[in-house]
Amino acid sequence: MKTTDHRGIGMTSPRTRLRMVDKLRQEGIRDEAVLAVMADVPRHIFVDEALSHRAYENVALPLGFGQTISQPYIVARMTELVRGGQPLEKVLEIGTGCAYQTCILSRLAKEVYSIERLSSLLDKARQHLRQLRIMNVRLKHGDGHQGIPEAAPFDAILMTAAASHVPPSLLEQLKIGGRLVLPLGTQDQYLYMIERTNEGYTETKLEAVKFVPLLAGTA
Numbered sequence: 424m425k426t427t428d429h430r431g432i433g434m435t436s437p438r439t440r441l442r443m444v445d446k447l448r449q450e451g452i453r454d455e456a457v458l459a460v461m462a463d464v465p466r467h468i469f470v471d472e473a474l475s476h477r478a479y480e481n482v483a484l485p486l487g488f489g490q491t492i493s494q495p496y497i498v499a500r501m502t503e504l505v506r507g508g509q510p511l512e513k514v515l516e517i518g519t520g521c522a523y524q525t526c527i528l529s530r531l532a533k534e535v536y537s538i539e540r541l542s543s544l545l546d547k548a549r550q551h552l553r554q555l556r557i558m559n560v561r562l563k564h565g566d567g568h569q570g571i572p573e574a575a576p577f578d579a580i581l582m583t584a585a586a587s588h589v590p591p592s593l594l595e596q597l598k599i600g601g602r603l604v605l606p607l608g609t610q611d612q613y614l615y616m617i618e619r620t621n622e623g624y625t626e627t628k629l630e631a632v633k634f635v636p637l638l639a640g641t642a
């Protein structure tokens with residue numbers, strides 16, 4: 424059990440967080456609702472105590488089990504993209520990890536579902552959400568390729584591990600007008616945004632990114 428105070432002091436203080444948000448703004452994040460939430464959520468809670476002094480640097484950090492917590496810029500960027508300036512009702516995240524991105528989404532959506540394939544990470548994620556008293560998130564141990572058909576359709580789906588192709592179930596579980604944001608590719612990865620329209624799907628290729636791979640099955 425971690426003892427870190429979640430208000431934070433010194434390198435984990437609210438002021439350090441505001442500096443991180445200033446950098447995100449300089450890097451082109453425009454959605455003020457996203458920036459406000461990132462200024463408020465204590466990211467150091469989600470990383471190992473030994474790394475908490477680095478929690479507000481714009482870098483990916485190790486989570487254990489070979490996985491990484493995404494850098495703040497990419498969390499902000501993907502959240503801005505799925506939101507498209509609109510309040511969100513029901514969101515699905517694939518790849519809970521430490522649940523930092525989950526927590527950001529929980530503050531901008533009514534309900535968040537998040538799937539993680541590694542049960543050991545899911546336990547950590549649960550602890551972090553409990554610590555911050557987040558009640559509108561449902562975590563699921565499973566393979567994100569399937570999505571969660573029984574909770575669909577979603578206004579937004581965000582995937583934080585890179586796939587070689589778009590899992591078809593996720594397309595089906597998107598609402599009309601909904602957005603799926605995900606990294607695609609094996610060697611060279613790019614962020615894609617797929618929107619479901621009345622006629623079908625539109626696909627936009629965005630910036631180059633670097634994510635851990637989306638793997639099959641659970642562990």
Ligand code: SAH
Nearest residue numbers: 492493518520521539540566567583637638
């Ligand atoms: N959003 C997380 C990112 C963690 S890295 C964070 O910021 O902490 C990506 C995560 O995706 C890892 O935890 C990995 O275990 C998980 N993952 C990989 N393949 C998956 C799959 N098929 N289904 C669900 N989760 C998966």
